Structure formats: structure tokens, C-alpha cells
Amino acid sequence: MDSFVSSVAPQAIYLDGMDNSNLAHCVSICYWYENDNRNSDNFFAPAETLKCAFYKTMEEIPILAGHIKTDPTGRMYVKIDKENLNMPIYTDVCCDMDYSTMIKNGFNVYKLPMDLREDFGVPAPPGLIGGQIKLARIRIIRFRNNSGVLVYASIAHGIVDGHGYTQIMNRWAEISRWMLQSQDAKATPFPVRQLLYDRSIHNDYRSDKTDALEPGVIDALTTRNALTKWLMWLSPSSRLRVFKAISVGIAHTCSFFYISAKTMEDLRARVQKHAPSGVRLSINDVLTAYLIIVVGQAKEKANTGWWKKSAAFLAIRKLSGNRLGKPKELISTTATSARSRLNHPDCEKYVGNLYFGKSKTYSQDEFKQELTDKALSDLALKVHQVISSVNEQVIGQFGFLQNKEPDGFMWPLVGYAWERNKLVMTNQSRFDHYGVDFGAGIPKIVRHAPHAFTDTVYVMPVHPATGGYLIEFKIAPKIEANIIRDSRWMKLVDRYDNYM
DSSP, rough: HHHHHHHOOEEEEEHHHHHTTTTTOOEEEEEEEESSOTTTTTOOHHHHHHHHHHHHHHOOOOGGGGGGETTTTEEEEEEEOTTSSOOOEEEEEESSSSSHHHHHHTTGGSOOOOOOOOOOOOSSOGGGTTTOOSSEEEEEEEEEGGGGEEEEEEEEEEOOHHHHHHHHHHHHHHHHHHHHHHHTTTOOOOOOOOOOOOTHHTTTTTSSTTTTSHHHHHHHHHHHHHHHHHHHHHHHHHHHHHHHIIITOOOOOOEEEEEEHHHHHHHHHHHTTOOTTTOOOOHHHHHHHHHHHHHHHHHHHTOOOHHHSSHHHHHHHHTTSTTTTTTTTTEEEEEEGGGGGSSTTTTBBBEEEEEEEEEEEEHHHHSSOOHHHHHHHHHHHHHHHHHTHHHHHHHHHHHHHHSSTTTTTOOOOHHHOOOEEEEEEEEEEESSSGOSSSOOOOOOEEEEOSSSSSSSSEEOOOOTTTTTTEEEEEEOOOHHHHHHHHHHHHHHEEEEEEEE
């Protein structure tokens, strides 16, 4: 840690609209490692080595030790003060439970001993951490008899996106391996792979034009009202409390469905036969279309109308011009990578938020149809067109308009937080989560922690030896119950687990 502190240079890093939109959320993932050789005394990196490797990684991304501040204009920034660092919460503890017990419990973190079930989400509730928004939390849990290890890392989504998070985890693991090997006489040189937080990577593409943006997007980014003004008036920590109460605090289950690679490719191939000539539908297109139908119908059957009848929601809906909460509609948002769409050589190294949430509203007629290959193909084509419409011009114009004023992000965030007829899809199946090897081999299983925004579906990779996809649902219990009663969906999946 001393090496990290001495390396810190005082600076202020301004957050942009995308960062601010995600500040109440976090990227929180559990990496589970099993000791296949119980006789090995040095199965996993020692506590001190792992901690030193983490702070060595932080030398490349010191923003994780900064304080969230607001300037006189209302813009938020992270202040990195060498004399007053906001250090991540880092704990490395032993657990009087065998790793095999967690296997039997389906890796359910709520089955851990009570004293180890801390809030699986960051930023931590400000009141619990001296009023400060912590930007990272690390927890290492070592199970009895050296049987296995859980590495849990939670980083504020206002600082990194899923791609950047994976880069940080792999860099930490890489440095850990190097530190273990450096004790050998034939030590290799320190691995050179710098994490980047250079904002010019996306700032340089911004344009003050709006011709590539849809009218609804322009309207959302330029709407100002009493609610947005009040939220901007709040301190960052108070605003965080509000959005955590609205979005993160809503009861939801954490469900896991496994789909084999062959099953998904067979489905994609059948659906592809009905697609127009020259258009190749991806697995993501087909899976998103499938989920729009399954989740849309499950939401309608759940009839969660109590939320829309509440006085608070009706007030918000009135402020929105009755745009929020329209019946018989489903708003599907896909987190689309901007890295592949910006012509910048360092995009892959950039760990900050560099994605674009592209939304489309689907009518009841679209999500209530039968799950035939032809219907799926028609809907998957619409998904494909929506995602393909995201380009450098759209990203640049959206970024400029969202950041033109300090509160440009606020009204879209309010709509996202309060909207109940939504489905948010984020596909991380290509992220190198299973490359996170601290020196004891790759993890046996990787999952998001249960604490997250509701109405979200994550598509995650599974162990390379197995292949396929892990579909994680963070969704209301009534909706989940309808999904598992849907025979079409349950025939598609190979296995189902539930945290709750």
C-alpha cells in the first residue's frame, strides 16, 4: 500500500453523464476457486501477496481511491488527494466452512456465515462508511482446510463498465502471478500492460449536431423540471441514497439459467433461415428477442400494477408527460459496446464507461406472439437493426448533448429508475472473466453478486471446459415465477439455480 500512496499524483477527474447515470450501481462479481489438490498448502496466493498485487494494480487506476465531489456548476468529479485518500474496503478472511458446502448450496452467497454476508454491492450506503461513497470493495474468503477461495470485487459502475472491470481483475491476477513467480531465481520482468483512464478516447468524438439522434432521445436529454433540479441540488451521497432506494432496493430474485452453446447455435440456425438474405442474426440478437417475448409475457401476467398506482409514481409519470409506465409496452435496453464503434487504438485498454444503452419500445402485439422460429426471426431482426444503428455519430452526438449541461443525464436516469415495464440486457459472454488466474488456475464459476438493479438480465460466460451461456435474472419474484412456469423457456435451458 505504501508504494501505491507514494505513486499518487493529486488530480481531479470529471465524471461525464454516463458515469453519473451509473453511480448508484456497481459491477459486483464473485469468482469461485476450488482446490482440486487438498494436500497443497500453497493453493492460493498468500493474503499479503494478493493485497500487494491489488494496490500495485491501483497505481494504474488511482481514481478508485478518490472522493466524489461537486463543483459550483453542479458537475461531479473525483478528487484524488494524496493526503486524504478514500481507500477501497479490503478484507481477507478465513471461513469455518468447507468449499464443498458452497458447491452443495449452489454457490449461494446467502449461505455464507452471517458475519460474512456484508452488503454485496458498492457504492456502500454512505451512512455506513463515514458519509463517504466508497468506489471499491474487495473481499477474499478462504474456506476451511484450504478447500477453496471466493474473490469478491465490487467497483462503482460510475467509474468502470463491465469491460473495464474485467480488465482490472485480469491485471490484478496478472500482477499476482508475477509476484508469486518473482520469488524464483528465473523471475520474468514485470508484465507491462497499462490500464487507461484517458477521457479523450471518447471526448474527441463528440459533436454538437443532433441529426443522428431520435427525437425522444433529444427530448429526454434536454428535459428539466422540479424533480431534476431537486436531485441535482442534493449532495452525491444523498442522491445515491434516493436512487438506491428506488431501484436497487426493490425486492428481486437472483436466478441463473444455463444454456449450452449447441442449444443456442441450433436455435440461431433455425431462426436464421427466416432472416432476409445478407443479414446474419447473432446469438445475442436471437436470445434478446426470445427474452423480450418470455419476460414481456411474464411481466404482464405478474400484473405489478401496485407500483403504477402509487402517488409517487403517478407524480413522476405526470412530470414525464405520461411517457413513463405506458401499459401494454415493454422497453428493452441493450448495453452496446462503443469500443468497437470508435476508431481509436486504445479503446480496448480504456477501463471507464464506454458503452451505449440503446432502447426500443415493443408493443404488446410484438411480445405476446407465439415463439415460432419465424416470429423470433422477425423480432431478432428488429433487435439486430436497433443494435446496428449505434455508430460513431450517434455515440458522439449523444455524449455531447448528455454533457452539455451538468444535469443532462438526470431525466433519462429518473425514467430508467422508475420505469417498471423494462428489460435491460447486457451481454458479457465475451469478457475474459475466466482468465482471472491469481496463480492457482482459473475460477470454477463466475457470477454476479445478487445485489443489482431489478429488471436486468446478464449474459455471462461459463467455464471453458463446459461452454455455453449463463443467463442471470435480477427480477421481481412474481415475474420470475412466471418465467420458470414457461415451458418454452425451461425446455431451452439446461439448468436453473436461485440465490434467494
